[in-house]
Amino acid sequence: MVEAIAILLGCQLVGEVVARALTLPVPGPVIGLGLLAVLLLACPDLTKSTGPAARVILANLSLLFVPAGVGVVGNLGVLSENWVAFAVVLLASTIAAMLASVGAFLFVQRFLGRSDE
Amino acid sequence: MNEVARIWSYLATEPLLWLTATLGAYLLADQIALAFRRHPLANPVLISVAILASLLFATRTPYDAYFGGAQFIHFMLGPATVALALPLVANLRAIRETALPILAALIAGSLTAIVTAVLIAIAFELPASVIVSISPKSTTAPVALGISEALGGLPTLTAVLVILTGIIGAVTVTPIMNALGIRDWRARGFSVGLASHGIGAARAFQVNDVAGAFAGIGLALNAIVTSLLAPIAIYLFI
Incomplete structure (x- = not known):
């Protein structure tokens, strides 16, 4: 457990340092994600030591959004003034992204002649 | 009454209260979501946020004071990514x-x-x-x-x-x-x-x-x- 946390935090730490050193707009933890993926492929044994801790964290991912979500108390003004705009943006953009994604997936699969529904 | 004020002033400055409240609100919200058979509209995060925002409003606690406690949970977003x-x-x-x-x-x-x-x-x-x-x-x-x-x-x-x-x-x-x-x-x-x-x-x-x-x-x-x-x-x- 301690080892797993050290690995996860270590990857994040390297990611944050790299993101700042190279002034990348990509968040440090995403670079850490890429780094851990490379480490896992290079050394599959790491899956055993990091797996259980990662599963616990990912199974409770929703909890981790709550503190930021409560920040809505500071944004009630923006939200209530523009609620129509937010409703339209979120509904239209989310459904459009889903349709574009599923359409592209099926189109390429059919193009490759490997459609096995 | 003075005693209550003294305890409250301790709780208001320490992270313990809002850290615990966040976990408690989430557990309660998860039970509520379960009662609705995990329908997507009964989202535990949304319910937790509603509970905690109401608590902050009722106790006139500023968001910064709340975040002083809840930041320990927020910090885990990095390792989770x-x-x-x-x-x-x-x-x-x-x-x-x-x-x-x-x-x-x-x-x-x-x-x-x-x-x-x-x-x-x-x-x-x-x-x-x-x-x-x-x-x-x-x-x-x-x-x-x-x-x-x-x-x-x-x-x-x-x-x-x-x-x-x-x-x-x-x-x-x-x-x-x-x-x-x-x-x-x-x-x-x-x-x-x-x-x-x-x-x-x-x-x-x-x-x-x-x-x-x-x-x-x-x-x-x-x-x-x-x-x-x-x-x-x-x-x-x-």
Whole structure:
């Protein structure tokens, strides 16, 4: 457990340092994600030591959004003034992204002649 | 009465109270969601936020004081993002087998999610900081917050928009896919994970295991791609 946390935090730490050193707009933890993926492929044994801790964290991912979500108390003004705009943006953009994604997936699969529904 | 004030002044300055309150609110919200048989509209995060926001309002506690306690939970978003590498690597074989459809769906979906959100927000003449806050809305919360912060958005607003996006995806995916007659679980799962992250993925797991696994792939890959594309979109349009 301690080892797993050290690995996860270590990857994040390297990611944050790299993101700042190279002034990348990509968040440090995403670079850490890429780094851990490379480490896992290079050394599959790491899956055993990091797996259980990662599963616990990912199974409770929703909890981790709550503190930021409560920040809505500071944004009630923006939200209530523009609620129509937010409703339209979120509904239209989310459904459009889903349709574009599923359409592209099926189109390429059919193009490759490997459609096995 | 003086005693109560003394205890309250201790609790108000220590992280203990709001850290515990956050965990308690989440456990309660999870029970409420369970009572609604985990219907996507009964989202535990949304319910927790409502409970805690009401508590802050009732006790006249400023958000900064609350965050002093809750920051320990918030901090875990970073390691949680790193941990997404595990399901990604575990599903490597499924990704390799459908590499090209996944790549096409990833680029088309991620671009559509960002560009439509930014353009519609511009059409409504929302302020720049709000447009930035909307741009990563389809990405999983830890990454979306990081993107919003790095590009000058309002991370707390992004958090709420991300959750709402997740709920929209989770509620609409099954009726839309059924209406279109799409029966490929891999395509259905991938697209809902891409468009509405963990909340959409949780819904996909309820419907079909293959769809759930592909939703996980979609959310992890989109987290990476959105963090690359969102800065470009913001640079081009704003």
